[in-house]
Amino acid sequence: MITTRQYNGKDTAKQRRMICGSTASIFLIAAFATTAAYECPNGCTCPSSENAAFDCQRLNSPDARTLFTDLKQFASLRRLSIRRSNLRTLMTLPNLPQLQYLDLSFNHIDTIMTYGSFPNVKELNLQNNHLRVLRRDEFTTFPNVETLNLESNRIHTIDWETFRLFKLTRLYLGSNAIQLISEHMFRFTPNLQYLDMSGNRLTEVHSSNFFFSQQLKQIDLSANQLSRLEYDSFAPLYHLEMLDLSNNNFTAVPGPQLRQLAGLRSLNMSANPIEILSQGDFLGVSLEEIVITSRKPQTHLRPATFCGRPQMRRC
Incomplete structure (x- = not known):
């Protein structure tokens, strides 16, 4: 024993x-x-010790494919930038449920369709890509985006209800080839406050364009082909504070249309072929800042007609 x-x-x-x-x-x-x-992917910098942010630039095709595969391991990733890497599609971008910021600028992306889901992305940057047509429900995988940058693409067509983004507050569509704003384009952007459509090919604006985005505070329509505004072009926009109509084809200030904008504080109409200004152009408008120059040398601009107004801070 x-x-x-x-x-x-x-x-x-x-x-x-x-x-x-x-x-x-x-x-x-x-x-x-x-x-x-948790090693930082090849071609990227990872400023956070916890790998909550990846900043990747100039990836070659093999590195980009490897990155998309490896991203599946980083469910807690908060910020992701993949710039100047010749990306053409997002179809293999995996689910990143905690991602809040996604920058895919300066690539060759021509469609935003993806099998991934990004419910927490607040800022999406797709500027300088090859987008041409934005299809209906294109952004359903980014339902909570607040800032969307689509500048400097080749966009000429935007399907109705493309922007089904109820939390969107800032939208950048400048430097594209957009010719018209459909009445349903902003139907599901009730919280939109800033809209940049500068550098497009717009020839007209109607009140129905902004009927569902009555929280707009700033609109940039500079460098288009606008020559006149319908009487009620901005009728629903009671909160509009800044309007940029510079570098268009206006020969006169659209005074009656401006009088509907009770909250307008800043107006830029520089570089238009304006021929003459009169005091009545700004009657009933509570502007604090006016910027007006003309492309026509024979124009008679009389600053005294509006610069003497007591509320004017800059003209």
């Missing part, structure tokens, strides 16, 4: 040593795997 107990004791001690050794090995393997999993 004594011999048996001694044997069992030795055996138990040996088993304990084996278990401890195995456990230590498991911990080492897990630690190594964790370290390997």
Whole structure:
């Protein structure tokens, strides 16, 4: 019996040593795997020690494919930038449920369709890509976007209800080839406050264009082909504070249309072929800032007709 107990004791001690050794090995393997999993991807910089942000530029095709595969391991990623990397599609971009900021600017992307889901992205930057047509429900995988930058693409067509983005507050559509604003374009952007459509090919604006976006405070329509405004072009926009109509084809200030904008504080009509200004152009308008120059050398601009107004801060 004594011999048996001694044997069992030795055996138990040996088993304990084996278990401890195995456990230590498991911990080492897990630690190594964790370290390997959190290595910064090739071609990227990772300013956060917890790898919550990746900034990637000029990736070649193999590195880009590897990155899209590796991203599946980073479910807690908050910020992702992949710029100047010749990306053409987002179809293989994996789900990133915690992502809040996504910058894919300066690539060759021609469609935003993706199988991934990005419910927490607040800012999406797609400027300087190859987008031409924005289809209905194009942004359904980014339902909570607040700032959307689509500047400097080749957009000429925007399907109705493309922007089904109820939380969107800032939309950049400048430097594209858009010729008209459909009455349903902003139907589901009730919280839109800033709209940039400068550098397009717009020839007219109607009140129905903004009927569903009555929270707009700033609109930039500069560098288009506008020559006149319908009487009620901005009728629903009671909160509009800044309007930029510079570099268009106006020959006169659209005074009656401006009088509907009770909250308008800043107006830019510089670089239009305006021929003459009169005091009545700004009657009933509570402007604090006016910027007006003309492309026509024979224009008669009389600053005294509006610069003497008591509320004017700059003209």
